[in-house]
Amino acid sequence: MKYDFKKISDSCVKCGKCIQVCTIYSINQDEVTSPRGFLDLVGAYQRGELKLNEDAKNIFESCFLCTNCVDICPSSLNVDTAIENIRSDIADKYGISWYKKTAFWLLGHRTMLDILSKMGYVFQTCGLVTEKSSKFDKSLHTKFDLPLLKKERLFPAIAKKSFMNSHGEYIHNGGIRTVGLFIGCMANYAYTDIGEGVLNICKALNINVDLMKKQACCGAPMYFTGDFKAVKKAAKFNIEYFEKKLEKLDAIIIPEATCSAMIRVDYLHLFEDDEEWLKRAKNINKKIFLATEYFYKYTRLKKILAKKGISEEHITYHDPCHARKMQGIYKEPRELLSQNYNIVEMSDPNKCCGFGGVTMQTNRYNLSKKAGQQKIEMLNNTGVKIVSAECSACKMQLNNALNLAKSDMRCMNPIELINFILENGNE
Template identity: 50%
Template sequence: MFDYQKTADACVKCGRCIPDCTIYSISGDETRSPRGFIDLLGQYQQNRLPLNEQTKDIFESCFLCTHCVSVCPKSLPTDELIEEIRIDIAKKFGIKWYKRFFFYLLKNRSLMNALFKASAFFTPLFFKSTQEGIVGRFPLPFIQKRLLPPTPRQTFLEKYPEIIKAKNAKQKVAIFIGCLSNYNYVQVGDSLLKILAHLQIDTFLAKEQKCCGAPAHFTGDSQSVQNLMEHNITYFEKIIQEVDAVLIPEATCAAMILHDYQRIAKNDEVMTQRIQNLIPHFFMASDWLFRYTNLAEILATKPKQNLQITYHDPCHARKVLQIYKEPRALISQNYTLKEMSNPNACCGFGGITMQTEKHHYASKVGQSKAHMIQQTQANIVSAECNACRMQLSNAMRQEGVNVHFAHPLELIAQALQTEKA
């Protein structure tokens, strides 16, 4: 357990974390700011502050965007403090039934697949499809106002064989696809396979993978996180020597495996070592494609597309993993990049609690980001994260911003299919 008071004493209250704090930017409430969180946690540990409904509400309002950590002169781990107090919150107050059910599904992929197929069958009855997702047909408040992710009839992992051979392949990679790309935005995985085929790289789909555990982690369900982490580590230990790398097209999944797994296992030396042995083999997809293949050179031979792209930096990619140049370098080969005023600003997704119980916060942050995108006059906004895709697509629809979302892998795959006249 963290020494909250020690961290509170170390905070110099300089305020560098305040200007871009996601929750403070919309609340203006000092208690809902990094230094506010830290101070309250110190008081909680000293038994001067109870863990009640009011403090629960405050600690659950952090988006965990990690901006405060990235700018703090002392690199104080505010995000880790919040994640840890949420475990205490879950133990004291319990976890809402729908979250517990969702986390149960994440640990039981066969049941998740069955329910997904059922939902895909019934979706046309209750929802109508749009280019970016689905929206309710009937005037039910929650689904009528929200653009929800699409529900294709087949998951990405079910669409293809486990091993996909490429012609004259000299490399072989595995894919950790992530839940949103597996169940909803399957075109991301489709695009990655097209890119790998073009690069003559064999692919192993790693069909026994489970959720990385991020939704449960940000909610405080430590038991589900341990279950999912142990499964994925054990599974990939069995196959890791058969591939050159494991590619992850989702920023949150990548940060969870490359960064958070070690923090979660910090008191378990054996598990920590197992994780450290695997980490050198895992990469965000754009990072590996840029650094370890000639994809950029191939894209340079393809024609320039008549599309303008603005790029949003997912918090887990830029702030946690420092990956932001690589996707831009690849996209800019064939598209015109138009940077928004603050691409590093959080989109406001914030996790399952923020998307349900505190969606009014997520909506306000998304509104700001949607207007920022609109000001670029770009045709497409791109980000290597489908949680951002879900949030931004909904925000742009709500604000009437006529800009479409495309994952960078989709843009790259599209560019590879064109030839110069």
């Protein structure tokens, strides 16, 4: 059954609450690209009053899918799901750019991606230059514009060796519990300190770790672009793989909000009309957690960190859209970080950073850049040097925005900050 655009369009009462929090509307103040504007258009599309031409394509690709509108809507209308489905129809009509198709194919073929990442590490400085580096990671930008890489765009350097290829399948820490680790593509190939941090935390907690090396990409890049065929292939593989692994695992933890939300929430939307796979997706959800969520709720990590004392470092925390709004997770990372860091809250910590997915980063980069600039104003007002976010997409976007603003502030995953305390704090 095709998605019922008319039903969600007719359910909107046009109260306007969504407009006040809409990321794209805050940039261009255009009612057409506001949540209720989007819903009017999807309704017109189903009634045959709107053709999916280039203008419509540009409109629906301008949404950041931040879910602010869903969060504040009195009826909790899933505007994001409607837009994701109409993007699928647009992809069916216009196709998907060759460079996006190539990237999605690579995300579905890890062996080839491993080979290319090794080549990329060796040759990345030929076309790229180091912009900023720290003891935690290195960032680069290109010397010229490419379809997926903008000349001014800061992005993470490729690691010399991927995280999963740096370890064996199973890491025994002498514990009675074992968790699976879904690492996410960006943390596997670029932000490898996130994975290393998870391993060190689990070691401190005597929790064994299964790296689940056959895991596939969660499918988020394809889902937000409208390539539903590729998403379903990845989702079905992961569900079957997780089912088998969870027979022996206590939980699967994910230190990436986007990956976690994709698997826990968007898989349910994806299989809404497929009873068998919807049921299977719901069943695995019971044992899947965002990393800080699991460590806070089910381990003694908070007590261990409390013994390390408060550092002099002041930090702020950015709530990834896929953590706070889609999964209701915002207290957990703060509870853990506050044991060792002084947290200075932003005026609006859950305002979207502006990453918005592959299409926003390529075809609509000007919008992403503007959204990032809005966030930087809030960050600068805190007066801190570190902003934390449990999402590599947010980390990349915020570091890019900070670089454009010539700020020396850096974004780090809370797992990295917690691990730094474990390695350097005093009892």
